[in-house]
Amino acid sequence: MDFLHANLPYILAGISVGGQYALIAIGYTMVYGILRLINFAHGDVFMIAGLVMIYASATMPLYIALPLTVIVTVLLGFVIERVAYKPLRSAPRMSVMISAIGVSYLLQNLALYVTGGLSKMYPTIPWISDSITIFGATTKVVTVITPILTLVLVIALVLFIQKTKIGMAMRAVSKDFETSQLMGIKINSVISATFIIGSLLAAVASFLYFSNYAAVVPTSGAMPGLKAFVAAVFGGIGSIPGAVIGAFIIGICENIIKGLGWTTFSDAFTFALLIIILIVKPTGLFGERASEKV
Amino acid sequence: MDQKKKTDLIVSASLIAFILIVLFVLEKIMPSGNMLFVVLKKGAIYALVAVSMNLLNGFTGLFSLGQAGFMLIGAYTYAIFTIPTEARMAVYQYFDGGIVQFTVPVFVAFLLAAAVAGLFAFLIGLPVLRLKSDYLAIATLGFAEIIRAFFQWDALGPVTNGSNLLRKFPTFDSVLFPFIVSGVCIAIIVLLINSSYGRAFKAIRDDEIAAEAMGINLFKHKEMAFVISSAFAGISGALLAMYQTTVQAAAFKSAMTYEILLIVVIGGIGSITGSCLASFLFVACSEWWLRFLDNETFIGAWQVPLLRSGFRKVVFSVIIMIMVLFYNRGIMGTREFSIDSVTGLLKRRRLPGDKKMKKGGK
Known part of the structure; x- marks a missing residue:
C-alpha cells in the first residue's frame, strides 16, 4: 500500500500517457494490418497536429481551432497516403517503408522550417489543463480524462469495424x-479510410499529450511514435484491443521506472520490452499467427 | 584474363593515386575554410557508413536500422582510448578524470572501435537476426536507442563521461586522412562482397529458402554480415568523432540512421559506387549547394518568398521524396561504376560471356 501511495502520481501519469500512446498506436496497427507497412511518418503527423493547434489557437477561438486541427491532420494523413504510398502499392515492401521514412524526414524538416527551430508553447485548453486532486495526488484533469476518452474512442472504433460495411471491408x-x-x-477507399481514422485519433492524442508537455519541437513526434509502435507490436500487430492494452502497459511501466529514478532508461525499457516480445512471442499478445508459404 | 586483370589493377591504382594527388594539391592551393573540404571530409565518412549499411541492406537483404548505434559505439571507443592522459582531468571533470588512464595510438584505437562495435553487433545479432524484414528493422532501431541511453547513463560516467561531451582527442586536418581510411575500409568490403561469402550473402538476399537448401548456413552468414557491417560503421563513427572534434551520445539519433538509409537508396540499393557517389552528393546538397535557399534574397526591391533559414532542408527532403517515389532504383541501381564500363565498351564486346553473366546475375 505504501508503494502504491508513494507511486500514485507516477501510476496516474502512466495511465494517462498510456492512453495517449494507445490512440497513436491504433494508427500504426490498423495501417500495418492492411498494408503491412510500418508507417514511420505517423509520429510526425502527430507532431504536426500539435503545431497546427498552436498556430490555429493563436489566431482563432478554441472552438474553431480544435476542429480545424483535426481536419488538417486528417487531410495530411490522407494526402500522405495518396502521394507517398499509393504509387508504390505494387513495389516491394521495403520501398514503401523507405518512402515512409522519407515522409517523416520531410515533415520534420518542414516543421523545423515553419517553427524556425524554436520550441513552441502549446496553448492551455481550458478545463482539461486545470489541476485536481485524486487520493492525495495532484494532477491535471487531462490525466483523468485521457483513459476515459481513450476507452470511449476505442469502443466506438471497434463497433465501427464490427458493424459497418466499411469496417467489414477493412477486416477483409x-x-x-x-x-x-x-x-x-x-x-483505395478502404486504405484511405484507415489513414483518416489513424490521423483523427493522432490529432485527439496530440491535444491530450501536448497539454501535459507544454512545448512542441520538430522531433517531439518521433519518440511517442516509436513507443506507440512498440505498443502495437506488443499487443499483436493488427489487433486494436492489443494495441490499447500494450500502450497502457508501456505507459505505466515507463512512468514507474521514472519514479524509481531511472529516467535515462525509461526509453530503453520500451525497446528492451519490444525485443523481448519479438523473440519470445513475435505475434504479440493478441496477434494472429501468420504461416509462411514457400 | 590475367593480362586484363593486371591492366585493370594498374588503371585502378593510378586512378586512386590521381585522386589522392588532386586532393593533396587542392588542399595546398585553396583556403582550408572552403566548403569543398567540409563536403569531402564528411562525404568520405558518410560513404563508409553508407557502404557498410549497403552490405547489410543491399547485399544480404537484412533491413537493419541500427547504424547510428554502432557509429556511436565506434566514436566513443575511439574517443575514450585516445584522449591524452593530461587532458582527462578537464574532460572527465565530474568523474575525477575517469577510470581509463592510458592512451593508445590512433591506429589501434580505430581497430578497437571496430572490434567493440563488432562485439556489440555479435551480441545483438544473436537474438535479433532471427526476426524477419520489418521486425528486424524496428528491433535494430530499438537497440540503437538502447545503446544511446546506455552510453548516457551516469553510472558509466567514469568511462563514458555520462551525458557530457568527450573532447580533446586527436583529430585530423587533412582531407586525405578520411579518404584513405574510408578507401581502405570500402576496398575490404568490396573484396568481401566478391568473395564466396559475398556470393552467399547475395544468395540469402535473393531467396533465403533456396540459399538454405543449397547448404548456406543462414544464421552464420547473417551474423557475419551484421558484425562486419557494424564494425565498419564503428570505424566511420570514429572518423566522425575526429571530424566533429567532440562526441556526445545525444547526437546519434535514429534520424542519423534515416539519413544514411536515404543515401543508400539514392545511390541504389546494392551498388557500392552508388553509395559513395550518393554520400558526396547528399552532403554537398545539404551542406553546400542548397545553402542559398537559407538566405533571404532580394531581387531589386522584391524579396524572394519562402527563402529563410531551414528552407534548404525542406527543398532537400522534397527532392529525396521525388527520388524515392520516381527513381526508386537510385542513381546506379545495382550496377557498379567501373573502368570497364567507361573506357571499355569495345573490350566488353569481345567478351560476350562476361556480359551474359552480368545480365543473368542481376
Missing part, C-alpha cells in the same frame, strides 16, 4: 489483400 482487406480486391472491395 487485412485478411487477404488480393482476394478482397477480387470481391469488389474498393481497396
Whole structure:
C-alpha cells in the first residue's frame, strides 16, 4: 500500500500517457494490418497536429481551432497516403517503408522550417489543463480524462469495424489483400479510410499529450511514435484491443521506472520490452499467427 | 584474363593515386575554410557508413536500422582510448578524470572501435537476426536507442563521461586522412562482397529458402554480415568523432540512421559506387549547394518568398521524396561504376560471356 501511495502520481501519469500512446498506436496497427507497412511518418503527423493547434489557437477561438486541427491532420494523413504510398502499392515492401521514412524526414524538416527551430508553447485548453486532486495526488484533469476518452474512442472504433460495411471491408482487406480486391472491395477507399481514422485519433492524442508537455519541437513526434509502435507490436500487430492494452502497459511501466529514478532508461525499457516480445512471442499478445508459404 | 586483370589493377591504382594527388594539391592551393573540404571530409565518412549499411541492406537483404548505434559505439571507443592522459582531468571533470588512464595510438584505437562495435553487433545479432524484414528493422532501431541511453547513463560516467561531451582527442586536418581510411575500409568490403561469402550473402538476399537448401548456413552468414557491417560503421563513427572534434551520445539519433538509409537508396540499393557517389552528393546538397535557399534574397526591391533559414532542408527532403517515389532504383541501381564500363565498351564486346553473366546475375 505504501508503494502504491508513494507511486500514485507516477501510476496516474502512466495511465494517462498510456492512453495517449494507445490512440497513436491504433494508427500504426490498423495501417500495418492492411498494408503491412510500418508507417514511420505517423509520429510526425502527430507532431504536426500539435503545431497546427498552436498556430490555429493563436489566431482563432478554441472552438474553431480544435476542429480545424483535426481536419488538417486528417487531410495530411490522407494526402500522405495518396502521394507517398499509393504509387508504390505494387513495389516491394521495403520501398514503401523507405518512402515512409522519407515522409517523416520531410515533415520534420518542414516543421523545423515553419517553427524556425524554436520550441513552441502549446496553448492551455481550458478545463482539461486545470489541476485536481485524486487520493492525495495532484494532477491535471487531462490525466483523468485521457483513459476515459481513450476507452470511449476505442469502443466506438471497434463497433465501427464490427458493424459497418466499411469496417467489414477493412477486416477483409487485412485478411487477404488480393482476394478482397477480387470481391469488389474498393481497396483505395478502404486504405484511405484507415489513414483518416489513424490521423483523427493522432490529432485527439496530440491535444491530450501536448497539454501535459507544454512545448512542441520538430522531433517531439518521433519518440511517442516509436513507443506507440512498440505498443502495437506488443499487443499483436493488427489487433486494436492489443494495441490499447500494450500502450497502457508501456505507459505505466515507463512512468514507474521514472519514479524509481531511472529516467535515462525509461526509453530503453520500451525497446528492451519490444525485443523481448519479438523473440519470445513475435505475434504479440493478441496477434494472429501468420504461416509462411514457400 | 590475367593480362586484363593486371591492366585493370594498374588503371585502378593510378586512378586512386590521381585522386589522392588532386586532393593533396587542392588542399595546398585553396583556403582550408572552403566548403569543398567540409563536403569531402564528411562525404568520405558518410560513404563508409553508407557502404557498410549497403552490405547489410543491399547485399544480404537484412533491413537493419541500427547504424547510428554502432557509429556511436565506434566514436566513443575511439574517443575514450585516445584522449591524452593530461587532458582527462578537464574532460572527465565530474568523474575525477575517469577510470581509463592510458592512451593508445590512433591506429589501434580505430581497430578497437571496430572490434567493440563488432562485439556489440555479435551480441545483438544473436537474438535479433532471427526476426524477419520489418521486425528486424524496428528491433535494430530499438537497440540503437538502447545503446544511446546506455552510453548516457551516469553510472558509466567514469568511462563514458555520462551525458557530457568527450573532447580533446586527436583529430585530423587533412582531407586525405578520411579518404584513405574510408578507401581502405570500402576496398575490404568490396573484396568481401566478391568473395564466396559475398556470393552467399547475395544468395540469402535473393531467396533465403533456396540459399538454405543449397547448404548456406543462414544464421552464420547473417551474423557475419551484421558484425562486419557494424564494425565498419564503428570505424566511420570514429572518423566522425575526429571530424566533429567532440562526441556526445545525444547526437546519434535514429534520424542519423534515416539519413544514411536515404543515401543508400539514392545511390541504389546494392551498388557500392552508388553509395559513395550518393554520400558526396547528399552532403554537398545539404551542406553546400542548397545553402542559398537559407538566405533571404532580394531581387531589386522584391524579396524572394519562402527563402529563410531551414528552407534548404525542406527543398532537400522534397527532392529525396521525388527520388524515392520516381527513381526508386537510385542513381546506379545495382550496377557498379567501373573502368570497364567507361573506357571499355569495345573490350566488353569481345567478351560476350562476361556480359551474359552480368545480365543473368542481376
